[in-house]
Structure formats: C-alpha cells, structure tokens
Amino acid sequence: MTDIIIHGGSVITMERDDGTGIINNGAVAIKGDKIVAVGETADIMRDYKAERYIDATGKVVMPGFIDAHMHSDMALMKGLAQDSNNWMQSCVWPYTEVITTDEVKNGSMVFLMEALRAGTTTFCDYHEYVYDIVENYKALGVxxxxxxxxxxxxxxxSDIPIGELYPLENKYEDVGYQKNLKLINEYHMYKDGLITGMLGPMAPDRVTKEMMLEVNETSKKYNIGMHMHLSCGTREINQMEKRYGRRSIPLLDDMGLINERMIGVHLSVATDEELEHFAKKGGAMVLCSGSEAIIDGNVPPAFEFSKSSSRLALGSDQTAGGNTSNMFNEMKFTAILNKCKFGDPTVFPAWKVLRMATIDGARAMGLGDMVGSLKPGKKADMIIVDFQKPTLTPLLFDPIRNIVPNLVYAANGSEVETSIINGEIVMENREFTRVNEKELIDAANASARALAARTKDKMVKIKNDLYMMMQADRI
Amino acid sequence: MTDIIIHGGSVITMERDDGTGIINNGAVAIKGDKIVAVGETADIMRDYKAERYIDATGKVVMPGFIDAHMHSDMALMKGLAQDSNNWMQSCVWPYTEVITTDEVKNGSMVFLMEALRAGTTTFCDYHEYVYDIVENYKALGVxxxxxxxxxxxxxxxSDIPIGELYPLENKYEDVGYQKNLKLINEYHMYKDGLITGMLGPMAPDRVTKEMMLEVNETSKKYNIGMHMHLSCGTREINQMEKRYGRRSIPLLDDMGLINERMIGVHLSVATDEELEHFAKKGGAMVLCSGSEAIIDGNVPPAFEFSKSSSRLALGSDQTAGGNTSNMFNEMKFTAILNKCKFGDPTVFPAWKVLRMATIDGARAMGLGDMVGSLKPGKKADMIIVDFQKPTLTPLLFDPIRNIVPNLVYAANGSEVETSIINGEIVMENREFTRVNEKELIDAANASARALAARTKDKMVKIKNDLYMMMQADRI
Incomplete structure (x- = not known):
C-alpha cells in the first residue's frame, strides 16, 4: 500500500537524457518521503494501491523547481530598488543596515510562500541570516x-572610497564561518536531506585566501558545495587584481577551488576562456536572469557556459532586483533574454531551460540523486500544474505536444495547483496546508512598514532614484 | 445616486502628466458606463451614494490595460511555434491554411479570457477573421x-520563391477592404464606443499603393486609425525597394500616410531617422516585446522612438509567438529587454511602461478621450488588483511607494481580482460574470485537437523544429 497515487495526468519525468521525457497519460506512486513508481496510468493503477488518489486529468505532474540562488532575507525590499542607479549603496544598504532579525524572518516567509505557490520545492538560500531563519523552512515543510x-x-x-582596496579582516569572516559550520552540524541531512548545508563564501574579493582554502577543505570533508558569488562584476575583478594581481577564476583555480563542489553564481564578467575552463573542471553555474537584467541590464554568459557543461541552474536572487521568487519568470527570462542577446529564436529552447530549473539545477547543486526528476527512489518532490486554464489552453499531444513550450512561455505560476515535498502535500488547490497565509502577509507588511519608517531620514537625505520618482508622482 | 463606488484602495489615476498619479486612499464612483468622480475616499464617500460599494482596502484600483495589437484568431497555435526557425512557413502556415472560422472563434475566446483575467479591458484585434468574431467581444462585454x-x-x-517580388492583386485586397468597411459601418461607435473600428492594411508590401491612398482617405473621413504592420523586417523592405525603389516609411510619407492616424506596428527595421520623422509627424508605434523576442530574438526600437514621442503602445501579438495575452508580461519584457539592450537599469522605468499599457497606449490608438486613465467623464474601464498576495507583499507608501515597480516587476496577472468595463463588472473575484469559462476552454481544446489532427500529414512531411524536438522526447 502506497500513500498517494497521482494518476491520469501528463507526467514530465525529466529522466530523458538531454530532453524531458513525457508520459501523456501517466501516474506517480508515493510512499513516505519517496517516489516508488512512475509509469503509464494503467500500469500504476494495476500494480499499486494507495491511501489517497489524486486525479490529474488535464493536468501536468512534474518535479518541483530548484531555486538555486536566493537571498530571502531581502524580501521586504520588494519594489524598492528597481530602475535605479547605485543599486547597492542607494537602494539596498539603507534597508539592510537597519533591518532586524525578526523583520528578516517575516520577509523571508513571504518570499518563500511566493516561490512555493509558483512551484518551487527546493530553496537554496544564501546570505547572512540563513541560520536565523531555518524555522521558516521547517514551518512550510519545504x-x-x-x-x-x-x-x-x-x-x-561602505565608507571606503570606491576603487580603493577594502581591508579583509579574519575576525569578521570567522564569525560567519563558525555560524556556517553550526548550520551544517545542526542541519545538514536533517530528515534525510529535507535540509542540507553548503558553505557560503561571499565572493573571492570578500574573504581571505586562507578562508577560501579552509572552505575548500571543509567542503571536501563533508562533500558539500561551495555556494559563491563569482566573477560578478568589474569591482570584484579590480579588487582581485589589486590584491593578488590575478583575476578571480585563475586565482581560485591555482588554489584548487575550481572543482565539482564549486557553485559559481552570476559569472557575469568571466571571459570565454575562464568559463570554459571553469565548466570543464566541473564547476557549476547559477544564472539569475531577472535580477541581472533589472539591476545591471546584463545577460550573464549562460549560453556560452552551456556549450561546455550542463551544470547550469537558475536562481531568483532577491526581490530588490528581480523582484519575484517565481521560477516560471526565471525560465522565461532566461530563454528570451538569450534569444535577444544572440538574435536567434532557437537559443535556449523551452526544454533546455526547464532542465535548468529541475534536473540540471538539482545536479548543479549536488542534489541530483535526491530531487530534480521523477524516478523511483528519489524524494517525492513534485507539483501538479492545471492546464485547464486560459493561459494553458489548448493542451495538445499530437502531432506536436505543446506542454513544455507552454510551461515556459505561457504559464505564470498561478496554474500550480498542488505541491508535494518529501511526500507531504504542502499546498493543495492553491491553499497552504501548514501555514496561515493571511497572517504571514500581515506580519510581513507590519515589519516592512516599521523597517521603511526607519529608513526615512536617510532616504530624504540621499534621495535615491525611486524616492525622486515618487516625489514626481511617477510611482 | 451612482451605481458603484470602489473605496479604500490606492487609486492610480494615470492622469499625471509624464507620471502616474496615485491617491493612497482613494475612491472611484461610477454611474452607467462612465466615471463620475475620482478622489480621496473620505471626499467621495461624503459626496456620493451608490447602489453598490466595493471595499478595495489593501488593493489597487487602476485603468484596465489597452492591448494595442493582437491576432486573437491565432490562439489555438499556443506553444506550437516557439524556439524554431522558419516561424511563418513551417510553424504558422500549416495551421492557418486549414483553420475553420468556428475554430478561430473558439480559440479567440480563450485568448480574450486569458487577457481579461490579466487586466486587459481594451482589445485592439487585427487580422483576417476580426469581423467574424465580433460576437466574442460582445459575449464577454469587453x-x-x-x-x-x-x-x-x-x-x-507562399509558393513564390523567397526574395522574388510577389504580385499584388487588387481583387484580393478589395475583399478585405469591403469587409473592413462593413465592420466599420456596422460596429464603429457601437454602444457609444464599446466597439470602435479601424482600418487594417496588412503591411506596405502587402497592399497596393492605390489601396494605401484609399485607406488614408477613408481613415480621414471617419477619423479612425490605420492599424498597420510597418518596417517589420528585411523582407518587407526588400519588397518595397524592388517594387518602388523606396523604403517603407519614406514612401508612405510621400503618399501622405504618415500622420496622426497611422499606427505602425513593430517598426523593427526602421532607421533612427525614419523613426524620428515618423514620430514627429504624429505616427504611433505599437511594440510587441514578447512576440518579437521569441520569434526573432529582436528588441524593437521603442526606446529610440520614445525620445521623440509618447505615442507608444504595447501589444501581445499572438500566442504562436509571445504565447500569452498578458499585458503584465508585455510591461515586464519591455522594461527588461530594453534595459539589457542598452546595458542600463534606468531605461524604461516601471512608470513609463505602465503608461504605455494604459494612457499612452489609449492615446496612440485614438482612444485617449475615452479610456486609459481614471477621470470623471471617461468610460468606466478599470481593474482592482489585490495586493494582499505574496507576489505583491509588502505594500508600502512611505518613504518610497512600491506599487508601480511591483505592478511591473512582481505581478503576474493572477492578482487582478475584478474587472469593470463600460461600467459593468465582467469579472469579479476571478470569476467571469457573463460566460462559463470551463465550457469555453473545453470548446477550444476540442477545436485545437481537430485542427492539429488536420496538420499531421504536413507536419510529418515538413518536420518543423518543434516536431523534431518532440520526436527526441524533448517537449
């Protein structure tokens, strides 16, 4: 007897090499936290019995998304840093320098709920407050x-003049490192992998060489990834060249850090040669299309990277940039921004970005044996997407099946009806089963208003672009 | 006594020159098909009484969107023409050459419902079947x-070899022209403007010079627009140079067609000089960001155009390209694609694209006195957007109001709760008041499957890119 059988839907397994793999009328059986069977509906219904049956006729069953890079601690800055110059200094720091841990927690919860409603099941969060908000993930069951x-x-x-080398002090990085170790010791492989840990060096120009070496050793010891902003911009490269006389990737390579545990985020200013070398040595790339486009008007070199490696994942970054934690957005933006970058409609077809958001993303994050596809033995993380909506009509199978193009180019995320994580239904018919959405939204609004009020004097003084737009009655 | 008062919400009037205009706690009073008052909630509630009150606390009240260019007749081709070479010939024509009028009608209805659910209230439809589907608009009340x-x-x-001049025959264009006149005579100013007519010459290379002159005269006589694909691609320019020895815009200008009634769609290959001249003579531009990006990997010169004119509107084009009729998508794509084109995050800020989707779009289409902003005397076309959703949390007013950035960068359209068109509530709490959505989706699916089946032999023969991807189990 299994726990749940989802039947009658089109099942995207993501188990096809270099493709997706679709069963037009398929079913999935779940027992405990695992998938026990995936196949034709007729076969599964004949061979298995379940406590509960979910009819997915007219719907699509697929792996939940892997959001490979997010800073959920910045969620209360939604809509407060777009269309602006001096993003970091004028728009973000006025908030981050005065935010409290409680405000971070309340904001993060909304960010996670937004993502969960849009089909994300694995959340790769990375920032200063991650250890402090572990309860959020546990509460939502993600x-x-x-x-x-x-x-x-x-x-x-922030007081150091732009262009000058900033001092790196071991005492600061050690605080973060110890907290990171604590996170790993307490939570890595919590509930057999419902939570896993990674190392989080901020960027090659923001930790010492000694720390990078230490992080690499620890990553090897625990066999976990190093999640790191890398080759993000000219500021980083300038700092690296001033301090070490080397660019980021060559230096890290010499130090032994470019390996299959390295997860480089953005890679925006990596040269083609660096990218190829990085990819060939097993490094993974995380691409945040929405955020890079909005903050910098930039399209990172993911298509270039993809020529050498499929260890490519998508991330929503933060609301102060991309402004959503919706992976449908990231898939869509990744496909269309790269088509426009290369003036070619065949660049990054839908099936390819769907892989980045699922199986390729899972593998890039070292979670490929656990999630990212629907396969017996893997964790039961999946979503049911309702194709009986105007956005996803018509649903066709022959001679061309339009499911994958429509998931990428037509869906907006509101079609995700049900989310199952670790075998548990955490959202059903668009309702969360574990938390009260309205209460959490109210708490986030209260926190955001308190936080915003504390930034007022500074805003009046620095007059950032959005503040000035508001004075002109434009926003 | 008025009919409806919406109160307690933030009202975006779009009445502020070169801005938006927001009342933090505002109200709108509606009587019949018109807006009678817009102001502070306290003032409106004191000065007016209504049959019905709608509490919009925590929500935003704003003009519905103007979708300035759509081919709803192609809706059944959703997800069947992306990521491909030879878009028109290999992906679109196999369907359009065998589609029936009934199939067009059923498809169009889903396209319109998708748009209506995402806040569109004015539909500028343009294609061969428009006269045949007028009942769809009447049924939905849009x-x-x-x-x-x-x-x-x-x-x-389609049999003419690529590059050769195609013959233009007056007998074909005359059929369309007569049908267009019939449409105008029967429906222009139907219900005081609920339906208006325009002229629809397909493109300068696809009608004769005589017809263009005739269209211009008729447009002048009725004082209605000429909705026309213009400077869309190199094929058009080649045809024009071969036939007339001139590029499209200079030729049309000599003929007197570049005037304030000309609505040029795409303008992708217009030179900077042509754009400036076109704009300064009062021509309007319609930009279809999603469709151009997906079909051609192209970002049309809208930012360049915007330096000379604000007569700039957004359109969703068709599902075979952009794949949605969601104006939130068009706003978002327009902002981010142009930021990336110019490598500048300040290009096309949120307030600017919101204008394109509302007041600037309405003016571009010659409907500026009727719709596009909330102002006493204008038609009562508006939407209520629920900001008590994770996607739109937090909602902040001070020191920076984040409403407009969040509408453009965070909303996906599913937050549109209620739509009022011509004073009538046509969607309330996400339910249509006039039509049965499920029945219409079922009809569209049935039509699409019948249509797809008829294309099968051809697909097997021409093997377009998507068909081949499906054979490889990629889609």
Whole structure:
C-alpha cells in the first residue's frame, strides 16, 4: 500500500537524457518521503494501491523547481530598488543596515510562500541570516539547501572610497564561518536531506585566501558545495587584481577551488576562456536572469557556459532586483533574454531551460540523486500544474505536444495547483496546508512598514532614484 | 445616486502628466458606463451614494490595460511555434491554411479570457477573421477596437520563391477592404464606443499603393486609425525597394500616410531617422516585446522612438509567438529587454511602461478621450488588483511607494481580482460574470485537437523544429 497515487495526468519525468521525457497519460506512486513508481496510468493503477488518489486529468505532474540562488532575507525590499542607479549603496544598504532579525524572518516567509505557490520545492538560500531563519523552512515543510554567508569586510566597508582596496579582516569572516559550520552540524541531512548545508563564501574579493582554502577543505570533508558569488562584476575583478594581481577564476583555480563542489553564481564578467575552463573542471553555474537584467541590464554568459557543461541552474536572487521568487519568470527570462542577446529564436529552447530549473539545477547543486526528476527512489518532490486554464489552453499531444513550450512561455505560476515535498502535500488547490497565509502577509507588511519608517531620514537625505520618482508622482 | 463606488484602495489615476498619479486612499464612483468622480475616499464617500460599494482596502484600483495589437484568431497555435526557425512557413502556415472560422472563434475566446483575467479591458484585434468574431467581444462585454486585415496577396503567395517580388492583386485586397468597411459601418461607435473600428492594411508590401491612398482617405473621413504592420523586417523592405525603389516609411510619407492616424506596428527595421520623422509627424508605434523576442530574438526600437514621442503602445501579438495575452508580461519584457539592450537599469522605468499599457497606449490608438486613465467623464474601464498576495507583499507608501515597480516587476496577472468595463463588472473575484469559462476552454481544446489532427500529414512531411524536438522526447 502506497500513500498517494497521482494518476491520469501528463507526467514530465525529466529522466530523458538531454530532453524531458513525457508520459501523456501517466501516474506517480508515493510512499513516505519517496517516489516508488512512475509509469503509464494503467500500469500504476494495476500494480499499486494507495491511501489517497489524486486525479490529474488535464493536468501536468512534474518535479518541483530548484531555486538555486536566493537571498530571502531581502524580501521586504520588494519594489524598492528597481530602475535605479547605485543599486547597492542607494537602494539596498539603507534597508539592510537597519533591518532586524525578526523583520528578516517575516520577509523571508513571504518570499518563500511566493516561490512555493509558483512551484518551487527546493530553496537554496544564501546570505547572512540563513541560520536565523531555518524555522521558516521547517514551518512550510519545504526542501532547503542552505549556505550561511562568510565575509571578511568590516561593517563600515561602505565608507571606503570606491576603487580603493577594502581591508579583509579574519575576525569578521570567522564569525560567519563558525555560524556556517553550526548550520551544517545542526542541519545538514536533517530528515534525510529535507535540509542540507553548503558553505557560503561571499565572493573571492570578500574573504581571505586562507578562508577560501579552509572552505575548500571543509567542503571536501563533508562533500558539500561551495555556494559563491563569482566573477560578478568589474569591482570584484579590480579588487582581485589589486590584491593578488590575478583575476578571480585563475586565482581560485591555482588554489584548487575550481572543482565539482564549486557553485559559481552570476559569472557575469568571466571571459570565454575562464568559463570554459571553469565548466570543464566541473564547476557549476547559477544564472539569475531577472535580477541581472533589472539591476545591471546584463545577460550573464549562460549560453556560452552551456556549450561546455550542463551544470547550469537558475536562481531568483532577491526581490530588490528581480523582484519575484517565481521560477516560471526565471525560465522565461532566461530563454528570451538569450534569444535577444544572440538574435536567434532557437537559443535556449523551452526544454533546455526547464532542465535548468529541475534536473540540471538539482545536479548543479549536488542534489541530483535526491530531487530534480521523477524516478523511483528519489524524494517525492513534485507539483501538479492545471492546464485547464486560459493561459494553458489548448493542451495538445499530437502531432506536436505543446506542454513544455507552454510551461515556459505561457504559464505564470498561478496554474500550480498542488505541491508535494518529501511526500507531504504542502499546498493543495492553491491553499497552504501548514501555514496561515493571511497572517504571514500581515506580519510581513507590519515589519516592512516599521523597517521603511526607519529608513526615512536617510532616504530624504540621499534621495535615491525611486524616492525622486515618487516625489514626481511617477510611482 | 451612482451605481458603484470602489473605496479604500490606492487609486492610480494615470492622469499625471509624464507620471502616474496615485491617491493612497482613494475612491472611484461610477454611474452607467462612465466615471463620475475620482478622489480621496473620505471626499467621495461624503459626496456620493451608490447602489453598490466595493471595499478595495489593501488593493489597487487602476485603468484596465489597452492591448494595442493582437491576432486573437491565432490562439489555438499556443506553444506550437516557439524556439524554431522558419516561424511563418513551417510553424504558422500549416495551421492557418486549414483553420475553420468556428475554430478561430473558439480559440479567440480563450485568448480574450486569458487577457481579461490579466487586466486587459481594451482589445485592439487585427487580422483576417476580426469581423467574424465580433460576437466574442460582445459575449464577454469587453471594449474592442477592431481592424479587418486588408491584403493583396494571392492565397498561393507562399509558393513564390523567397526574395522574388510577389504580385499584388487588387481583387484580393478589395475583399478585405469591403469587409473592413462593413465592420466599420456596422460596429464603429457601437454602444457609444464599446466597439470602435479601424482600418487594417496588412503591411506596405502587402497592399497596393492605390489601396494605401484609399485607406488614408477613408481613415480621414471617419477619423479612425490605420492599424498597420510597418518596417517589420528585411523582407518587407526588400519588397518595397524592388517594387518602388523606396523604403517603407519614406514612401508612405510621400503618399501622405504618415500622420496622426497611422499606427505602425513593430517598426523593427526602421532607421533612427525614419523613426524620428515618423514620430514627429504624429505616427504611433505599437511594440510587441514578447512576440518579437521569441520569434526573432529582436528588441524593437521603442526606446529610440520614445525620445521623440509618447505615442507608444504595447501589444501581445499572438500566442504562436509571445504565447500569452498578458499585458503584465508585455510591461515586464519591455522594461527588461530594453534595459539589457542598452546595458542600463534606468531605461524604461516601471512608470513609463505602465503608461504605455494604459494612457499612452489609449492615446496612440485614438482612444485617449475615452479610456486609459481614471477621470470623471471617461468610460468606466478599470481593474482592482489585490495586493494582499505574496507576489505583491509588502505594500508600502512611505518613504518610497512600491506599487508601480511591483505592478511591473512582481505581478503576474493572477492578482487582478475584478474587472469593470463600460461600467459593468465582467469579472469579479476571478470569476467571469457573463460566460462559463470551463465550457469555453473545453470548446477550444476540442477545436485545437481537430485542427492539429488536420496538420499531421504536413507536419510529418515538413518536420518543423518543434516536431523534431518532440520526436527526441524533448517537449
């Protein structure tokens, strides 16, 4: 007897090499936290019995999304940093320098709920507050792969004139590192992998060389990933060249850090040669299309990377940039921004970005044996998407099946009806089963208003672009 | 006594020059098909009484969107033409050459419902079947501005070798023109403007010079727009140079067609000089960001156009390209694709694209006195957007109001709760008041499957890119 059988839907297994793999009328059987069978509906219904049956006729059953890079601690800054110059200094820091841990928690919860409603089941969160908000993931019942940020800059680093080398102090990075170890020791492989840990060095220019070596050793010892902003912009490269006379990737390579545990986020200013070398040595790339486009008007070199490796994952980054934690957005943006970058409609077809958001993303994050596809033995993380909506009509199978193109180019995320994580239904018919959405939204609004009020004096003084737009009655 | 008062919400009037105009706690009073008052909630509630009150606390009240260019007749091709080479010939024509009028009607209905659910209230439809589907607009109760396509190509034009001049035959264009006149005579200013008519010459290379002159005269006589694909691609320019020795815009200008009634769609290959000239003579531009990006990997020169004119509107084009009729998508794509085109995050800020989707779009389409903003005397076309959703949390007013950035960068359309068109509530709490959505989806699916089946032999023969991807189990 299994626990749940979902039947009668089109099942996207993501088990086909270099493809997706679709069973037009398929079923999935779940027992405990695992998938026990995937196949034709007729076969599964004949061979298995379940406590509960879910009819997915006219719907699509597929792996939940892996959001490979997010800073959920910045969620209360939604809509407060777009269309602006001096993103970090003028728009983000006025909030981050005064935010409280409680505010971070309340904001993070909304970010996670938004993502969960849009089909994300694995959350790779990475920043300063990750250890402090573990309860959020537990409350929602979602899968999390967490990296506590490690960085060596003094709190007053923002005062250092732009272009000058900033001092790296071991005492600061050690605080983060110890917290990261604590996170790993307490939560890595919590509930057989519902939570896993990673190491979170902030960027090559923001930790010492010694710390990078230490992080690499620890990553090897625990066999966990190093989640790191890498080759993100010219500021980083300038710092690296001033400090070490080397660019980021060559230096890290010499130090032994470019390996299959390295997860490089953004890679925006990596050269083609660096990218190829990084990819061939097993490094994974995380691409945040929405955020990079909005913050910098930039399309990172993911298509270039994809020529050498499929270890490519998508991330929603943060609301102060991309402004959503919706992986449908990330798939869509990744496909269309790269088509426009290369002036070619065949660049990054739908099936390819769907792989990045599921199986390729899972593998890139070291979670490929656990999630990212529907296969007996893997964890039962999946979503049911309702194709009986105007956005996803018509649903066709022959001579061309339009399911995958429509998931990427037509869906907006509101068609995700049910989410199952670790065998548990955490959202059903668009309702969360474990938390009260309205109460959490109210709490986030209260926190955000308190936080915003504390930034007021500074905003009046620095007059960032959005503040000035508001004075002109434009926003 | 008014009919409806919506109160307690944030009202975006779009009445602020070069901005938006927001009342934090505002109200709108509606009587019949018109807006009678817009103001502070306290003032409106004191000065007016209504049959019905709608509490919009925590929500945003704003003008519905103007979708300035759509081919709803192609809706059944959703997800059947992306990621491919030879878009028109290999992906679109196998369907359009065998589709029936009934199938067009059923498909169009789903396209319109998708748009209506995402906040569109004015539908500028333009193609061969527009006259045949007028009942769809009437059934849904939406505002429509319709152009019947006029074109002089013989039905077998697809057999002409690429690059050769195609013959233009007056007898074909005359059929379309007569149908267009019929549409205008029967429906222009139907219900005081709930439906208006336009002229629909297909493109400068697809109608004769005589027809263009005739269309211009008729447009002047009725004071209605000429909705026309213009400077869309190199094929058009090649045809124009071969036939007339001139590029499209200079030729049309000599003929007197570049005026304030000309609505040029796409303008992708217009030169900077042509764009500036076109804009300064009062021509309007319609931009279809999603469709252009997906079909051609192209970002049309809208930002360049915007330097000379604000007569700039957004359109969703068709599902065979952009794949949605969701104006939130168009706003978002327009903002981010142009940021990436120019490598500048300040290009096309949220307030600017919101204008394109509302007041600027309405003015571009010649409907500026009727819709596009909330102002006493204008038609009562508006939507209520629920900001008590994770996607739109937090909702902040001070020191920076994040409503407009979040509408553009965070909303996906599913937050539109209620739509009022011409004073009538046509969608309330996400339910249509006039039609049965499920029945219409079922009808569209049945039509699409019948249509797809008829394309099978051809697909097997031409093996377009998506068909081949399906054979490889990629889609």
């Amino acid at each position: 899968r999390a792969c967490l990296a506590q940020a490690i960085q060596a800059l003094a709190p007053n680093a | 505002r429509a501005c319709l152009a019947q396509a006029i074109q002089a190509l013989a039905p077998n034009a």
